[in-house]
Amino acid sequence: MGSHLPPRPEPQLVLQLAAGALQAQNLEAPGGGLGPEWQVLLGRADALAFGGRLHEALPLYQLASRHQQLRAEQLEKLVECLAQSVRIKEGLPAAGQPAAPREWDVFRCRKCQGFLFEPVSLPCGHTFCKKCLERDRAPEPRCVLCKEAGGAAAGQLLRVNVILSNLLTKWFPCQVKASQLRHEGNLLYKEKKLQAALQKYNEAVSLAPNDHLLYSNRSQINSTLKACEDALHDAETACRLQPYWLKGHLRKGQALANLGKTEEALREFLFCLALDTGNKTAKSEAQKVNVEQKKGFSIQEEPNVTTSGSLRKPIQITESKKDCSEEENKFTSMPESTFLLSEKCSLLKRKCCSEEMRNAEVPCKLMKKDIVDIRENSTGQHIPFEVVDPSDLDCSLCMRLFYEPVTTPCGHTFCLKCLERCLDHNPKCPLCKEGLSECLAMRKYCKTVLMEELIARYLPEELTERRKIYEEEIAELSNLNKNVPIFVCTMAYPTVPCPLHIFEPCYRLMIRRCMETGTRQFGMCISDPVKGFADYGCILEIRNVEFFADGRSVVDSIGKRRFKVIQHSQRDGYNTADIEYIEDQKVQGQEYAALLVLHDSVYDQAYTWFNSLKQALKSRILSHFGPMPAKDPDPQVSTISGLCNF
Structure with a gap:
């Protein structure tokens, strides 16, 4: 209802009033002082619709429209209830919960829903198209997936993830080229060069005939060019390729509306609302009217009511023109659509996921080693995919398969432990030498999610072996009897606190390993000019570590147990020892x-x-x-x- 109208009566009260009026067959009775007659009727209709009694609500909407020209927003409650009915009948996921991910979604940008183009990995570990991040920057940007702040700050230079970009270009050359053409077409569309934009999209579709976003955007271009049939065909193809994608159904609804197929258009918009109850564009479209009156709005109807309470003739709703923005390329929607509310609205049924539709798709699946996956796409062509080469996913520092891959702001990817060891010595990227002081100051390295997914999916055996090696290393580092790390400094005593200032690279590594293994313990010995360190020392337990932006840290530790050194040794630049613990013998x-x-x-x-x-x-x-x-x-x-x- 509009904000200028008086408050509605309580839903329970209007339900009672509506029920009484219906029983008495006196639907046009005054509202008993609750307000203007049309307003009371509208309130009763809303309450009935809200209670799931649509067959009783529709006659009251008819009566209200006889007394007063209704604006589109005054039918908001009816549209919401119809959408809820669709959601229940279709068994759709709850609002805000996406449908189950598809096999090829790993290569999709979660902002534009298109194939990743110039992928940029944010500090939080999620990857998006570079242009999507550049377009959506804000004073306090947040990742659309994890909502973490600091993703792409204003003025920050975004760097393409080098490894991912090379892999996508090698594995999917056609899709990468199609994505490039898509972005070129978007620029041409913004410049109002519609035919040139359409040509770019035609080329893109020929390269990637199963990319639903290409069809959706081309549908918008065709709508702008008044090629309504072509727009509808593209929208239907987008819906077939991605049945539960809201934007595809929104495009289809707009195309149907432009062709005058208002009842079918309404179904599409209600389906959109069933997928996302908060979508303002779909809600606005579903509330429009098909005949613009002098004052802007009207409702026309026939009085006949069926036994079930639904209308034999449709209610027609119209509203003045309003533009909406397309999320990915910000295309402006076509003007004024027309819609119907008929008896079929409450009995919507859709079959979007037929076996025929599924069989028309070509999932982007990569096979490893000697197995090459060859599928037939909708054009009848055969697409052989490149074989995954494990060396494409090797860390350039340890020359082994990435384990816990982390991408730096400069776009290079390393194993987490490899990167940390390099930053112990120099706060610069090991490859391009760009400064990583900010990265070091955060002390928070999030794994690149897409890289982990690729490795887990296409190199499972290599990943299992790599994980086994890592776990063996951690188990070895966790042993507090053999190769125990030794900090050569001063004498430490049991129960006595021992604060330490850590700045040497070898000891940075030592302290970090103590924390990673979970032991949080290391040995302390005084220096010895011959052996390097004394034969007796004390185990220290780390209570807290405070890191500084330049890599230094202050360690709060406390003495635990005394030990005797059995064998002196070294590991990765710091001293280690095989030890045995000293137990006091009681005397008498x-x-x-x-x-x-x-x-x-x-x-x-x-x-x-x-x-x-x-x-x-x-x-x-x-x-x-x-x-x-x-x-x-x-x-x-x-x-x-x-x-x-x-």
């Missing part, structure tokens, strides 16, 4: 008495030393380590007291 008699004397002596010396310090230094020690613990009555119980035997 004279040995226990000697231990008490030693314990008290050490405690007294520490207490005397602390009290001799200046107040400023005392405050710093207290703020970091806390107050000095009380003397233990039994030194063999305390872990720290065991240091007397160190």
Whole structure:
């Protein structure tokens, strides 16, 4: 209802009033002071429609239209209920939930729904066409899939994903060329060079005859050129190729409306609303009228009502011209469409996914090794697809299959661990040497989703082997007895905090591995001029790590257990050791008495030393380590007291 109208009565009340009026066969009775008669009737009709009683609501819409010329927006509730009826009858997914993904969707841009062209991978890991990202930039851009901010900031230079671009060009040369022609056609359309744009799309369709977006856009061009039959044919083809794609049905509805097939057009728009209840364009189109009156709106009807309550003659709805924008290429829709509301509206039935339609498609499927998939497309031609070469998906740093692939802002892709190791030494791309300081400062590397999907789909055996190697490496790094990482610095003690400033590349790697494995532990030893580090040390546990934009970090760690070094070694630039842990042996008699004397002596010396310090230094020690613990009555119980035997 329009905002200028008075508030409607409660739905329950109007339902009761409507029911009483129907029983008394007095549909034209006044509304009992609830407002103008036509308004009360319209309110009752809306309430009945909202309650799912469309067969009772339609006669009231008729009566209301006799008393007052209704605007299109006043039939919004009826359109919504009809769309809901379609959704239930068709068994469509709930609003906002897309239909099940199709095999070839992996190569589609999720913004324009077309084949990826000049793919750009965002920091969040999702990939879109470069032109789609450039067109949809905003002050605070967000990825349309994960809604993460910071995708394509204004002024940021977008770089094409080099690996993906090369792969798509190699595997799908026709589709890539067709996508290029599509973008060229869009530019020509914006310049109002319609025939030239149509020619580009004709070439594109000949290269990619199963791309639904090409047919949808060409339908819009034909509509603008008043070639309505061609526009309808293209729209129908788009719907056949992608049965649950809203835009295809919207195009079809517009083409039908331009041909005067208003009842069929209405069905298409209601189907669009069944797919997406919030689509404003479909809702607006479904509410238009076919005869423009002097004041802009009217409804005409016949009074006959069937036993089921539906109308024998259609209600005709008309509204003045209004443009809508096409999402991918921003084509302007054709002017003024005409629509019918008939008894068939409540009994819509569609068969969009027949076996015939499915068989007409050519899924973009790649086969590996000696198997080449050859399918026959709708034109009868055979399309042999390239064989997937595993080397096309090798990391240029480790020369192995990508594992957890990450794409940098400059467009190059590496294994996550390979990239992190390179950034430990130099905050620049290993290939193009472009600065990656911002990437390093974020400390958040999201895997490139499309790359992972390609590898999992076409190289499953190689991926399984690659994952096995990685898991073996992690298991080896998780061993806290063999090849334990050693930080050569100062003496550490059990239960005592030990803050560390990490800046050397080898120790950056060491700390990161401790976090990745989940052990969060490493050894600490003092330096030894001969062996490199001492034969005794203490295991430290990482409590927290604070990373800085330049790659440095501050590690908050605390001592856990003492150990003895069995064998000194190195790994990837930092020291490691095979160790055995030290367990204190409890003593009795004279040995226990000697231990008490030693314990008290050490405690007294520490207490005397602390009290001799200046107040400023005392405050710093207290703020970091806390107050000095009380003397233990039994030194063999305390872990720290065991240091007397160190």
